[in-house]
Amino acid sequence: MKPTGGSVAAFIADVTPAVRRRDAETLTTLLQEVSGREPELWGTIIGFGSCHYRYPTGNEGDMPVLAFAPRKSASTLYLDSTARHADALATLGPHTIGAGCLYIKDLEKVDLGVLRPILEDVLAWTESGGDDYAQITVTG
Template identity: 40%
Template structure:
């Protein structure tokens, strides 16, 4: 079985964020970090080389694949700010009001925070954090 690359890393979150080239993405990353720390009460931790995560949980699939992952996280990627907030169907109505974004099963992609309702985004993050305590599968892997 291949080694899991996305695991908690002893890398400075501050250094990682300071190294983000795009100034808006860097500032938005710092703002999302502060919001997620406030919502979760957990310190930011690097997971792999590019994910900033909060909290952790252990998952195990029927196939035997298992590991540990952050309960919630984000990454200030070059194309967008990617938030790992799960694929919960009850978010459909909230996402319709969020503002300019894209999504996949477990990710929310935002070009810049100025494009979205930040208070609504915080509500989504809060709900994900509260709901993720009961999740037994990895939505980030």
């Protein structure tokens, strides 16, 4: 995966429904504050910074350091692991999860005071180089 260019603002302006557009604006500001990096489009993902990952299997690639995608049914935030954040997620508010994805249908219904430290922890984990499961090198 690589940054694809394009205007983040124009992409967000086209996001529907309106609640997802509002949430995309808020998440862009939040992830920019947390990461200290500018938003970039990675296809339909809004990413902040870049890193290279490598798994013990030899699979490797590039991805944003922090990222989210404003999907039609929910905003998807990409985490290192939802299991590692289980205690915090239990107090977040309405959401669903996958192995490494956090899905939020309405950002106004969750506690941003809980979400921010989760994102800060994901950033710290990534910047520290990952773990035995994934070796990560921040490149931007």
